Amino acid sequence: MVLSWKKAIEAEGRQHCNEFVSQQDGLPVGDSSMKRVLGGKPSLLTSFSILGAFITVVIAIIFAWSLENLLEQNTLQQEAHSAADQVALVVSPNLSLADLSAPLESVRFAQIDALIRKDILHGHIVHVKIWNKGGMVVYSDEKNLAGQYFPVSDELEKALGGEIAAEVSTLDKLENVGEKDFYPRLIEVYVPIQLAGSNEIVGVYEIYHDFAVLEPIIAATRRFVWIGVGLGFLILYGSLFTLVRNASRELIHRNEENKLLYEQEQTRRTEITALYDLARALADTHDFDSILDLVTRYAVETVHVTFSRVALLEGNEFVIRAAYPIRILDYNLKVGERGTLGSSQFYQRVLDQNTPSVIFTDNPDLSDSEREMLFLGMAKSVCLMPLWSGERALGLLMFAEERSEEREPFSPDKIRLIHSIGEQTASALFRVELFVQLEESYLATVFALANTVDAKDTYTADHAERLAIMALAIGREMGMTEHELEDLRYGAILHDIGKIGVPDAILQKPSHLNPAEWVQMREHPSIGARILAPIAHLAGAAQIVLHHHERYDGKGYPDGLAGEATPLGARILTVVDSYSAIIDKRVYKEARSHAEAMSELRKHAGTQFDPGVVEVFLEKIVELGGIP
Numbered sequence: 001m002v003l004s005w006k007k008a009i010e011a012e013g014r015q016h017c018n019e020f021v022s023q024q025d026g027l028p029v030g031d032s033s034m035k036r037v038l039g040g041k042p043s044l045l046t047s048f049s050i051l052g053a054f055i056t057v058v059i060a061i062i063f064a065w066s067l068e069n070l071l072e073q074n075t076l077q078q079e080a081h082s083a084a085d086q087v088a089l090v091v092s093p094n095l096s097l098a099d100l101s102a103p104l105e106s107v108r109f110a111q112i113d114a115l116i117r118k119d120i121l122h123g124h125i126v127h128v129k130i131w132n133k134g135g136m137v138v139y140s141d142e143k144n145l146a147g148q149y150f151p152v153s154d155e156l157e158k159a160l161g162g163e164i165a166a167e168v169s170t171l172d173k174l175e176n177v178g179e180k181d182f183y184p185r186l187i188e189v190y191v192p193i194q195l196a197g198s199n200e201i202v203g204v205y206e207i208y209h210d211f212a213v214l215e216p217i218i219a220a221t222r223r224f225v226w227i228g229v230g231l232g233f234l235i236l237y238g239s240l241f242t243l244v245r246n247a248s249r250e251l252i253h254r255n256e257e258n259k260l261l262y263e264q265e266q267t268r269r270t271e272i273t274a275l276y277d278l279a280r281a282l283a284d285t286h287d288f289d290s291i292l293d294l295v296t297r298y299a300v301e302t303v304h305v306t307f308s309r310v311a312l313l314e315g316n317e318f319v320i321r322a323a324y325p326i327r328i329l330d331y332n333l334k335v336g337e338r339g340t341l342g343s344s345q346f347y348q349r350v351l352d353q354n355t356p357s358v359i360f361t362d363n364p365d366l367s368d369s370e371r372e373m374l375f376l377g378m379a380k381s382v383c384l385m386p387l388w389s390g391e392r393a394l395g396l397l398m399f400a401e402e403r404s405e406e407r408e409p410f411s412p413d414k415i416r417l418i419h420s421i422g423e424q425t426a427s428a429l430f431r432v433e434l435f436v437q438l439e440e441s442y443l444a445t446v447f448a449l450a451n452t453v454d455a456k457d458t459y460t461a462d463h464a465e466r467l468a469i470m471a472l473a474i475g476r477e478m479g480m481t482e483h484e485l486e487d488l489r490y491g492a493i494l495h496d497i498g499k500i501g502v503p504d505a506i507l508q509k510p511s512h513l514n515p516a517e518w519v520q521m522r523e524h525p526s527i528g529a530r531i532l533a534p535i536a537h538l539a540g541a542a543q544i545v546l547h548h549h550e551r552y553d554g555k556g557y558p559d560g561l562a563g564e565a566t567p568l569g570a571r572i573l574t575v576v577d578s579y580s581a582i583i584d585k586r587v588y589k590e591a592r593s594h595a596e597a598m599s600e601l602r603k604h605a606g607t608q609f610d611p612g613v614v615e616v617f618l619e620k621i622v623e624l625g626g627i628p
Contacts, residue, residue: 060233080166084191103147127208159190159204274302282428292322312395385422389430468492491544498528544569571610
């Protein structure tokens with residue numbers, strides 16, 4: 001039972017812990033007791049109280065009943081031994097073995113009967129019988145029973161075996177017919193008969209006690225047992241219940257503390273996960289707009305505010321560059337709006353402090369224009385996080401909340417998370433600035449290399465720009481997007497940049513190239529693609545440069561792509577470059593006519609060239625009157 005109480009306490013503690021760290025059925029944490037009331041489900045402590053009371057009552061009843069029976073049996077045994085001693089002292093010395101072999105003769109019967117009536121039949125002893133081993137009554141104070149045989153009862157058999165036996169009889173045996181008319185119940189005591197000088201059991205005395213004499217004693221014993229056991233178990237149950245209740249309250253108190261610690265740990269874990277996800281996403285982003293869109297979305301989803309905005313400094317002006325609402329709002333977040341830094345003393349102070357600042361709608365230090373810029377009135381509170389890169393201010397990250405401060409405050413945990421998001425945002429913006437500067441420097445270097453190629457190979461003077469104009473005209477006709485057209489333009493301008501890695505002797509050789517020289521010449525698309533690869537926004541152009549010598553039938557280089565496996569931009573450039581190669585004069589050949597070039601394109605459409613591109617090209621070349 002103690003173990004079951006211990007388990008109940010532990011289960012109660014676990015239940016309260018689960019209630020405090022979970023929110024079920026839309027009820028706030030801590031309302032689990034209300035849920036139990038509403039749902040009719042008792043708590044474990046209540047269940048334990050009911051079950052404990054039931055078990056205590058059952059055990060008390062069993063214990064009291066067992067003790068009562070034990071005391072009753074003890075009383076009966078005392079009476080039995082008292083009667084046995086009395087009869088053995090009075091009757092046994094006057095019996096002989098012959099007296100037990102048959103019913104007593106009249107003289108012996110009278111002698112034994114007188115002795116028994118004088119010294120035995122008084123007080124609560126009301127009858128005496130003497131049995132022989134054969135189950136015959138050799139004497140009874142009811143003379144008519146002498147000489148009769150009756151079935152041997154269990155108690156008589158025990159006495160014949162040497163034990164003193166006793167029972168409370170309801171007088172339903174055949175030999176008790178006479179007693180039944182006078183007594184409702186009698187105590188029957190069976191005593192073994194041993195004659196002087198012998199250990200042999202030769203018969204049994206059956207002594208009848210009036211149960212009415214012992215009944216008040218037994219009733220008093222019962223009352224004492226039941227009252228005593230009841231009070232004892234009541235005190236025991238009360239003590240254990242108090243112990244369990246106090247232990248349960250202590251567990252609840254500790255679980256409340258554990259719940260707070262658990263919630264704090266979960267908050268930290270959520271913050272760390274959110275910041276890690278944001279850092280990983282920012283690491284894969286290389287332009288301002290994508291970073292700002294990403295930051296404003298993460299800000300709303302992790303800090304749990306109504307909306308967020310980013311205002312960046314451009315010179316002496318703040319510009320709202322991005323905004324993200326948690327839901328569709330009834331007002332415009334004014335992305336693109338500008339405001340001078342000098343017009344907002346408050347903004348300047350926040351930037352100078354370089355720590356998150358929380359502003360409420362009733363802040364008296366705000367001007368009307370500042371209040372309008374912060375959306376205070378629609379938002380109940382706003383947290384401003386300055387963005388700094390080293391010693392340079394980048395702008396402000398704004399977190400706005402429509403709900404009241406009491407309902408959704410900017411808690412220390414939120415402020416800490418806002419500070420971390422702001423630091424990551426500033427770092428990402430600074431990194432993108434460096435990346436853009438590096439990319440621009442690299443791109444300038446690439447164009448310098450392209451100009452160097454033009455200078456080495458005189459026929460290419462303005463060649464790339466002319467190809468770009470024609471390629472863009474075809475691309476627009478074939479429905480390419482603006483981004484694809486930009487890739488095509490850079491691909492056309494830089495398609496021969498790989499020739500920087502081809503020796504001048506091969507580039508300027510006046511005769512046809514030998515096989516070994518062709519191997520080197522065919523490396524220039526791959527070299528060009530590798531040069532452009534480090535520039536992220538030239539990735540599409542790099543693919544065009546890499547594949548502009550592929551053939552429609554798959555026999556080109558460097559990868560032997562066939563059909564539409566080759567990028568459309570590269571297929572367009574192949575046609576335009578081939579047309580230019582036919583009509584331009586080279587060191588190893590003379591220029592050919594426009595008509596011949598048109599004929600060559602038609603001839604090789606479907607093998608060397610994409611027939612769809614050739615068809616569009618021929619239409620456009622007529623409109624333009626040749627490559628300009």
